[in-house]
Amino acid sequence: MVYVIRNVKIIFVSGLFSAFVTGIFELLFPFFLESRKLSLVDMGLIFSVSTLVISFLSILHGEYADVHGRKKIYLASCSLGIVSKTLFPFTLNDLQILFAKFLSDSKDNLRISVHNIMLYENVRENYAKYLSLFTTIDFVLQASGAIFFGFFLSYLGFSGLFFILAAVELAKLFLFFFYRECDRKNNRRVSIRRAYSFKINRNLFVLALSSAISSLGFGIAHGFLLPLYFHGKYGLDVLQISAITVLHRLAFMTTPLAGEVIKKLGLRKTFILSTSSYAFSFLAIGFYTFPIPAFVALFLVHDLIGGGIGMTAMSVMTQTLTDDETRARQINTFGAIQTPVTILAPSISGMLAAMSWDYIFVAGGLLYFVSLSIFIALFKDEALKTQRNFGNK
Numbered sequence: 001m002v003y004v005i006r007n008v009k010i011i012f013v014s015g016l017f018s019a020f021v022t023g024i025f026e027l028l029f030p031f032f033l034e035s036r037k038l039s040l041v042d043m044g045l046i047f048s049v050s051t052l053v054i055s056f057l058s059i060l061h062g063e064y065a066d067v068h069g070r071k072k073i074y075l076a077s078c079s080l081g082i083v084s085k086t087l088f089p090f091t092l093n094d095l096q097i098l099f100a101k102f103l104s105d106s107k108d109n110l111r112i113s114v115h116n117i118m119l120y121e122n123v124r125e126n127y128a129k130y131l132s133l134f135t136t137i138d139f140v141l142q143a144s145g146a147i148f149f150g151f152f153l154s155y156l157g158f159s160g161l162f163f164i165l166a167a168v169e170l171a172k173l174f175l176f177f178f179y180r181e182c183d184r185k186n187n188r189r190v191s192i193r194r195a196y197s198f199k200i201n202r203n204l205f206v207l208a209l210s211s212a213i214s215s216l217g218f219g220i221a222h223g224f225l226l227p228l229y230f231h232g233k234y235g236l237d238v239l240q241i242s243a244i245t246v247l248h249r250l251a252f253m254t255t256p257l258a259g260e261v262i263k264k265l266g267l268r269k270t271f272i273l274s275t276s277s278y279a280f281s282f283l284a285i286g287f288y289t290f291p292i293p294a295f296v297a298l299f300l301v302h303d304l305i306g307g308g309i310g311m312t313a314m315s316v317m318t319q320t321l322t323d324d325e326t327r328a329r330q331i332n333t334f335g336a337i338q339t340p341v342t343i344l345a346p347s348i349s350g351m352l353a354a355m356s357w358d359y360i361f362v363a364g365g366l367l368y369f370v371s372l373s374i375f376i377a378l379f380k381d382e383a384l385k386t387q388r389n390f391g392n393k
Helices: 002-035 040-049 051-068 071-090 094-122 124-176 202-222 226-234 238-287 292-320 327-342 345-355 357-378 382-387
Strands: none
Touching: 002 071, 002 094, 002 124, 002 226, 002 238, 051 071, 051 094, 051 327, 071 094, 071 124, 094 124, 094 292, 094 327, 124 238, 124 292, 202 238, 202 292, 202 327, 202 345, 202 357, 226 238, 226 345, 226 357, 238 292, 238 357, 292 327, 345 357
16 A cells, blocks of 8 residues: 555654664764763662652553554654653753753653554554664664764764753654554553553563563673763763764664575574674673774674664564554563663662773673573474565565
């Protein structure tokens, strides 16, 4: 259908806008906090406080999206993006920064809660192919955002960059008015009781538990402090950090291989391979201080092997293990189950970094090994055996 093709294009372009915003914001915000003279521990708390509330609200967002559709959730995300990015330059204290960050995190959560679901529901049989392609291009745009940050921070300052991000969110809002929501044959009402029943597929629960542990490791080693790690341990300046961030994003150019890897190995083995790459990469970096070229090579291993390929395998598994009527609620419940653990990551990262930068990577790598053990021991892949050729039609 013509509207399906248009929908996919809208999802694609809005994803590019979001990727560009992410590429700028993930560098902009830590340096913005540093400019306000916040300690590493305080930064961790700023990143942690809003996460729990937002994540549990996402379950209700999923229930609402299942009943009333995905478009309204996406439009609300764009609106919060405009407001939050406009507020940051006017914040005067930690509480005001926290409030603006809460709105910004809410924006991200709303978008993520429906973005891939919308793509899946428009291109089911080719989901893995489209997702891997879109993910690759998204990371190119994130790299572009990092370059933009490196070159224009000194000209535009923090306020100018925040206003540019708000303008991009406004463009997304306008674009998404043209998205055509599929007719929903669902006559039920939004139910808070059903939303918070936490009823999900057993395999999805095991995957959520394993992902919670790995996400904690990722958040500690690879979270908001990463730009400051490069600055604090290696003494790199903003342009050098931007260059590494660009390489980091371009490492996801292996993502289009995800369909072939899944076809050859299956989803289970692909997930094991990607998780292992994170564990070994983080531990090697944590236990030994390498020269910058060797460090960058080892650091990028987790993205070359595990990044986009692992993300695609994870997304295919979660979409496959859910049904049409409750997909948004189940997938957002999947995310919320991880929250009580992952919410600790920024605070732990800040405390470990205050002792030694190396500790954040050691802790991250060890947690990935724990996550991998849980997945291997408890995940049953019978439901995935028919998915070996998923997305390769």
